[in-house]
Amino acid sequence: MEANEEYIRRKAYIEDQGSQRQKELSEEIWSLQEKLAKWDTMNLREVLSDLDPKMEDTFWSPELPSYEPKNYLAEIQNSKNFGLLKYLVRNGYIDENYAAYVSYFYPNSPTAQDRNFLLSITDRASLEYVYHLDQPDAVLECLEEADFFHREVRNFDLLSYLLRTKGPHLRTLLQSAATDQSAHTFFVEFWRTGRRSTRAFRFICALCQEHPEWFRIWCESKSILLEGEWRLFVLDALYFLPPERLSRINKENWLTERISDDPKFLQLDSPNVQRLIPALKALSVRFSQIDYREEDISLVREVCQENLYTLNLSMLKTAMAVIWSIPPAEVESRSYTHILRHPG
Known part of the structure; x- marks a missing residue:
């Protein structure tokens, strides 16, 4: 029994020592990787200033490739100008x-x-x-x-x-x-x-x-794009990206919701309707309100004819105005009858 307890104690001690050593090695590896990453961004002068004296001695005695003459490094180190060379490199006058x-x-x-x-x-x-x-x-x-x-x-x-x-x-x-x-x-x-x-x-x-996450970051940030510029950025994405790839930038439907909730999104100069409508359909955009100018009517008409809107009084007025030229004031009294007469 006592022998078993001694065995268990020693085994636990060895495992603890091994675990501790593994932790120390992991920390040492992490430290070296961190230093290596730091050196990757430093110029030669900065690297030299970061070395301790022992490591700097190693720096000046590198292993040379096999094609260099055997005494090539020794000739440089024994040169009377070697000290000057070290000074020039150390102070950044000669660099990488x-x-x-x-x-x-x-x-x-x-x-x-x-x-x-x-x-x-x-x-x-x-x-x-x-x-x-x-x-x-x-x-x-x-x-x-x-x-x-x-x-x-x-x-x-x-x-x-x-x-x-x-x-x-x-x-x-x-x-x-x-x-x-x-x-x-x-x-x-x-x-x-x-x-x-x-x-x-x-x-x-x-x-x-x-x-793809940058699209949302840029559109929602107040310091990256100018005010209202997000529409132009999104518009380029709608024009340039195939409909099937738009899902990559529309995680959690943030883009669908942002466009759908923006009454001024369709106020565009010279829009490319052939590209825009398929993109809006791919995103399942449904405008709840559209504020449009005279020059936007043809685009808004396309949007309404493709049913890219939610059915509410505001959008009903818009649809009947741009499709059938019915004044907004008459929509409530004429809408049902007019739709029955013009189902298409």
Whole structure:
């Protein structure tokens, strides 16, 4: 009996020690992963300043690829200029974009315009979103994945290129909004300045695929879109997305309800009726009230003829006015008789 108790005690002790060690290792792994993620967003100067002396010594003695000469590293370390090199690197005078400087003398390298953009990322000095890139593909070759989490990389030409080529970095660039809300300002401006264009079409489609929840976030936020601008954003989605894909952005029927409850939604300039009506039907929109202008009558008539409204007095007046030209004041006295005479 005592032997069994001793066995149980020792077994519990060993298991407890193993569990504790596993917890310590998990915490150590998490710490290293966190530090690695942090280093991914730092430039060379920042990395060096974050290293302790022992790790910095290791930094200056890296393992070289096999194709380098055997004494290549030793010759550099024994050079009288090695101290100067360390000073220049440690203080940011030579950084990871050194190749961008020296490539000026080589053919097929990024243009001066593009190099200026690349250097702005290194220097953390944002350029305007509309800054023109001569060769977005060449710029892309010079960027690391971590660069796409920096606001300096936000550029309309670069985003247009990623949307056109469906490059893998597109997802990373979109994900940057998860950690930096200012990214939404960039994406909204990209959409706003390119409405009804091919790039806007690609952007809306990419958003539906990668972040369908953004449609609701943008429409319900008071700080992302301008007042009333949500209608234009939603309208582009209705125009650009196939009816069967609208369900991705309509979780919990929020979009159906928002459109249905908005009396001014159909006040549109030059609407594309052939695209709009199928989209409204796909969302099962039912307007409870429609405030319309003279120029909106043809669209409102289509909506009424497709029964995209709830049956109430307000909508009955609207339907009879736009379909049969019956004045609102006469609807209550004539509606039943008129509908019987004109069932179609």
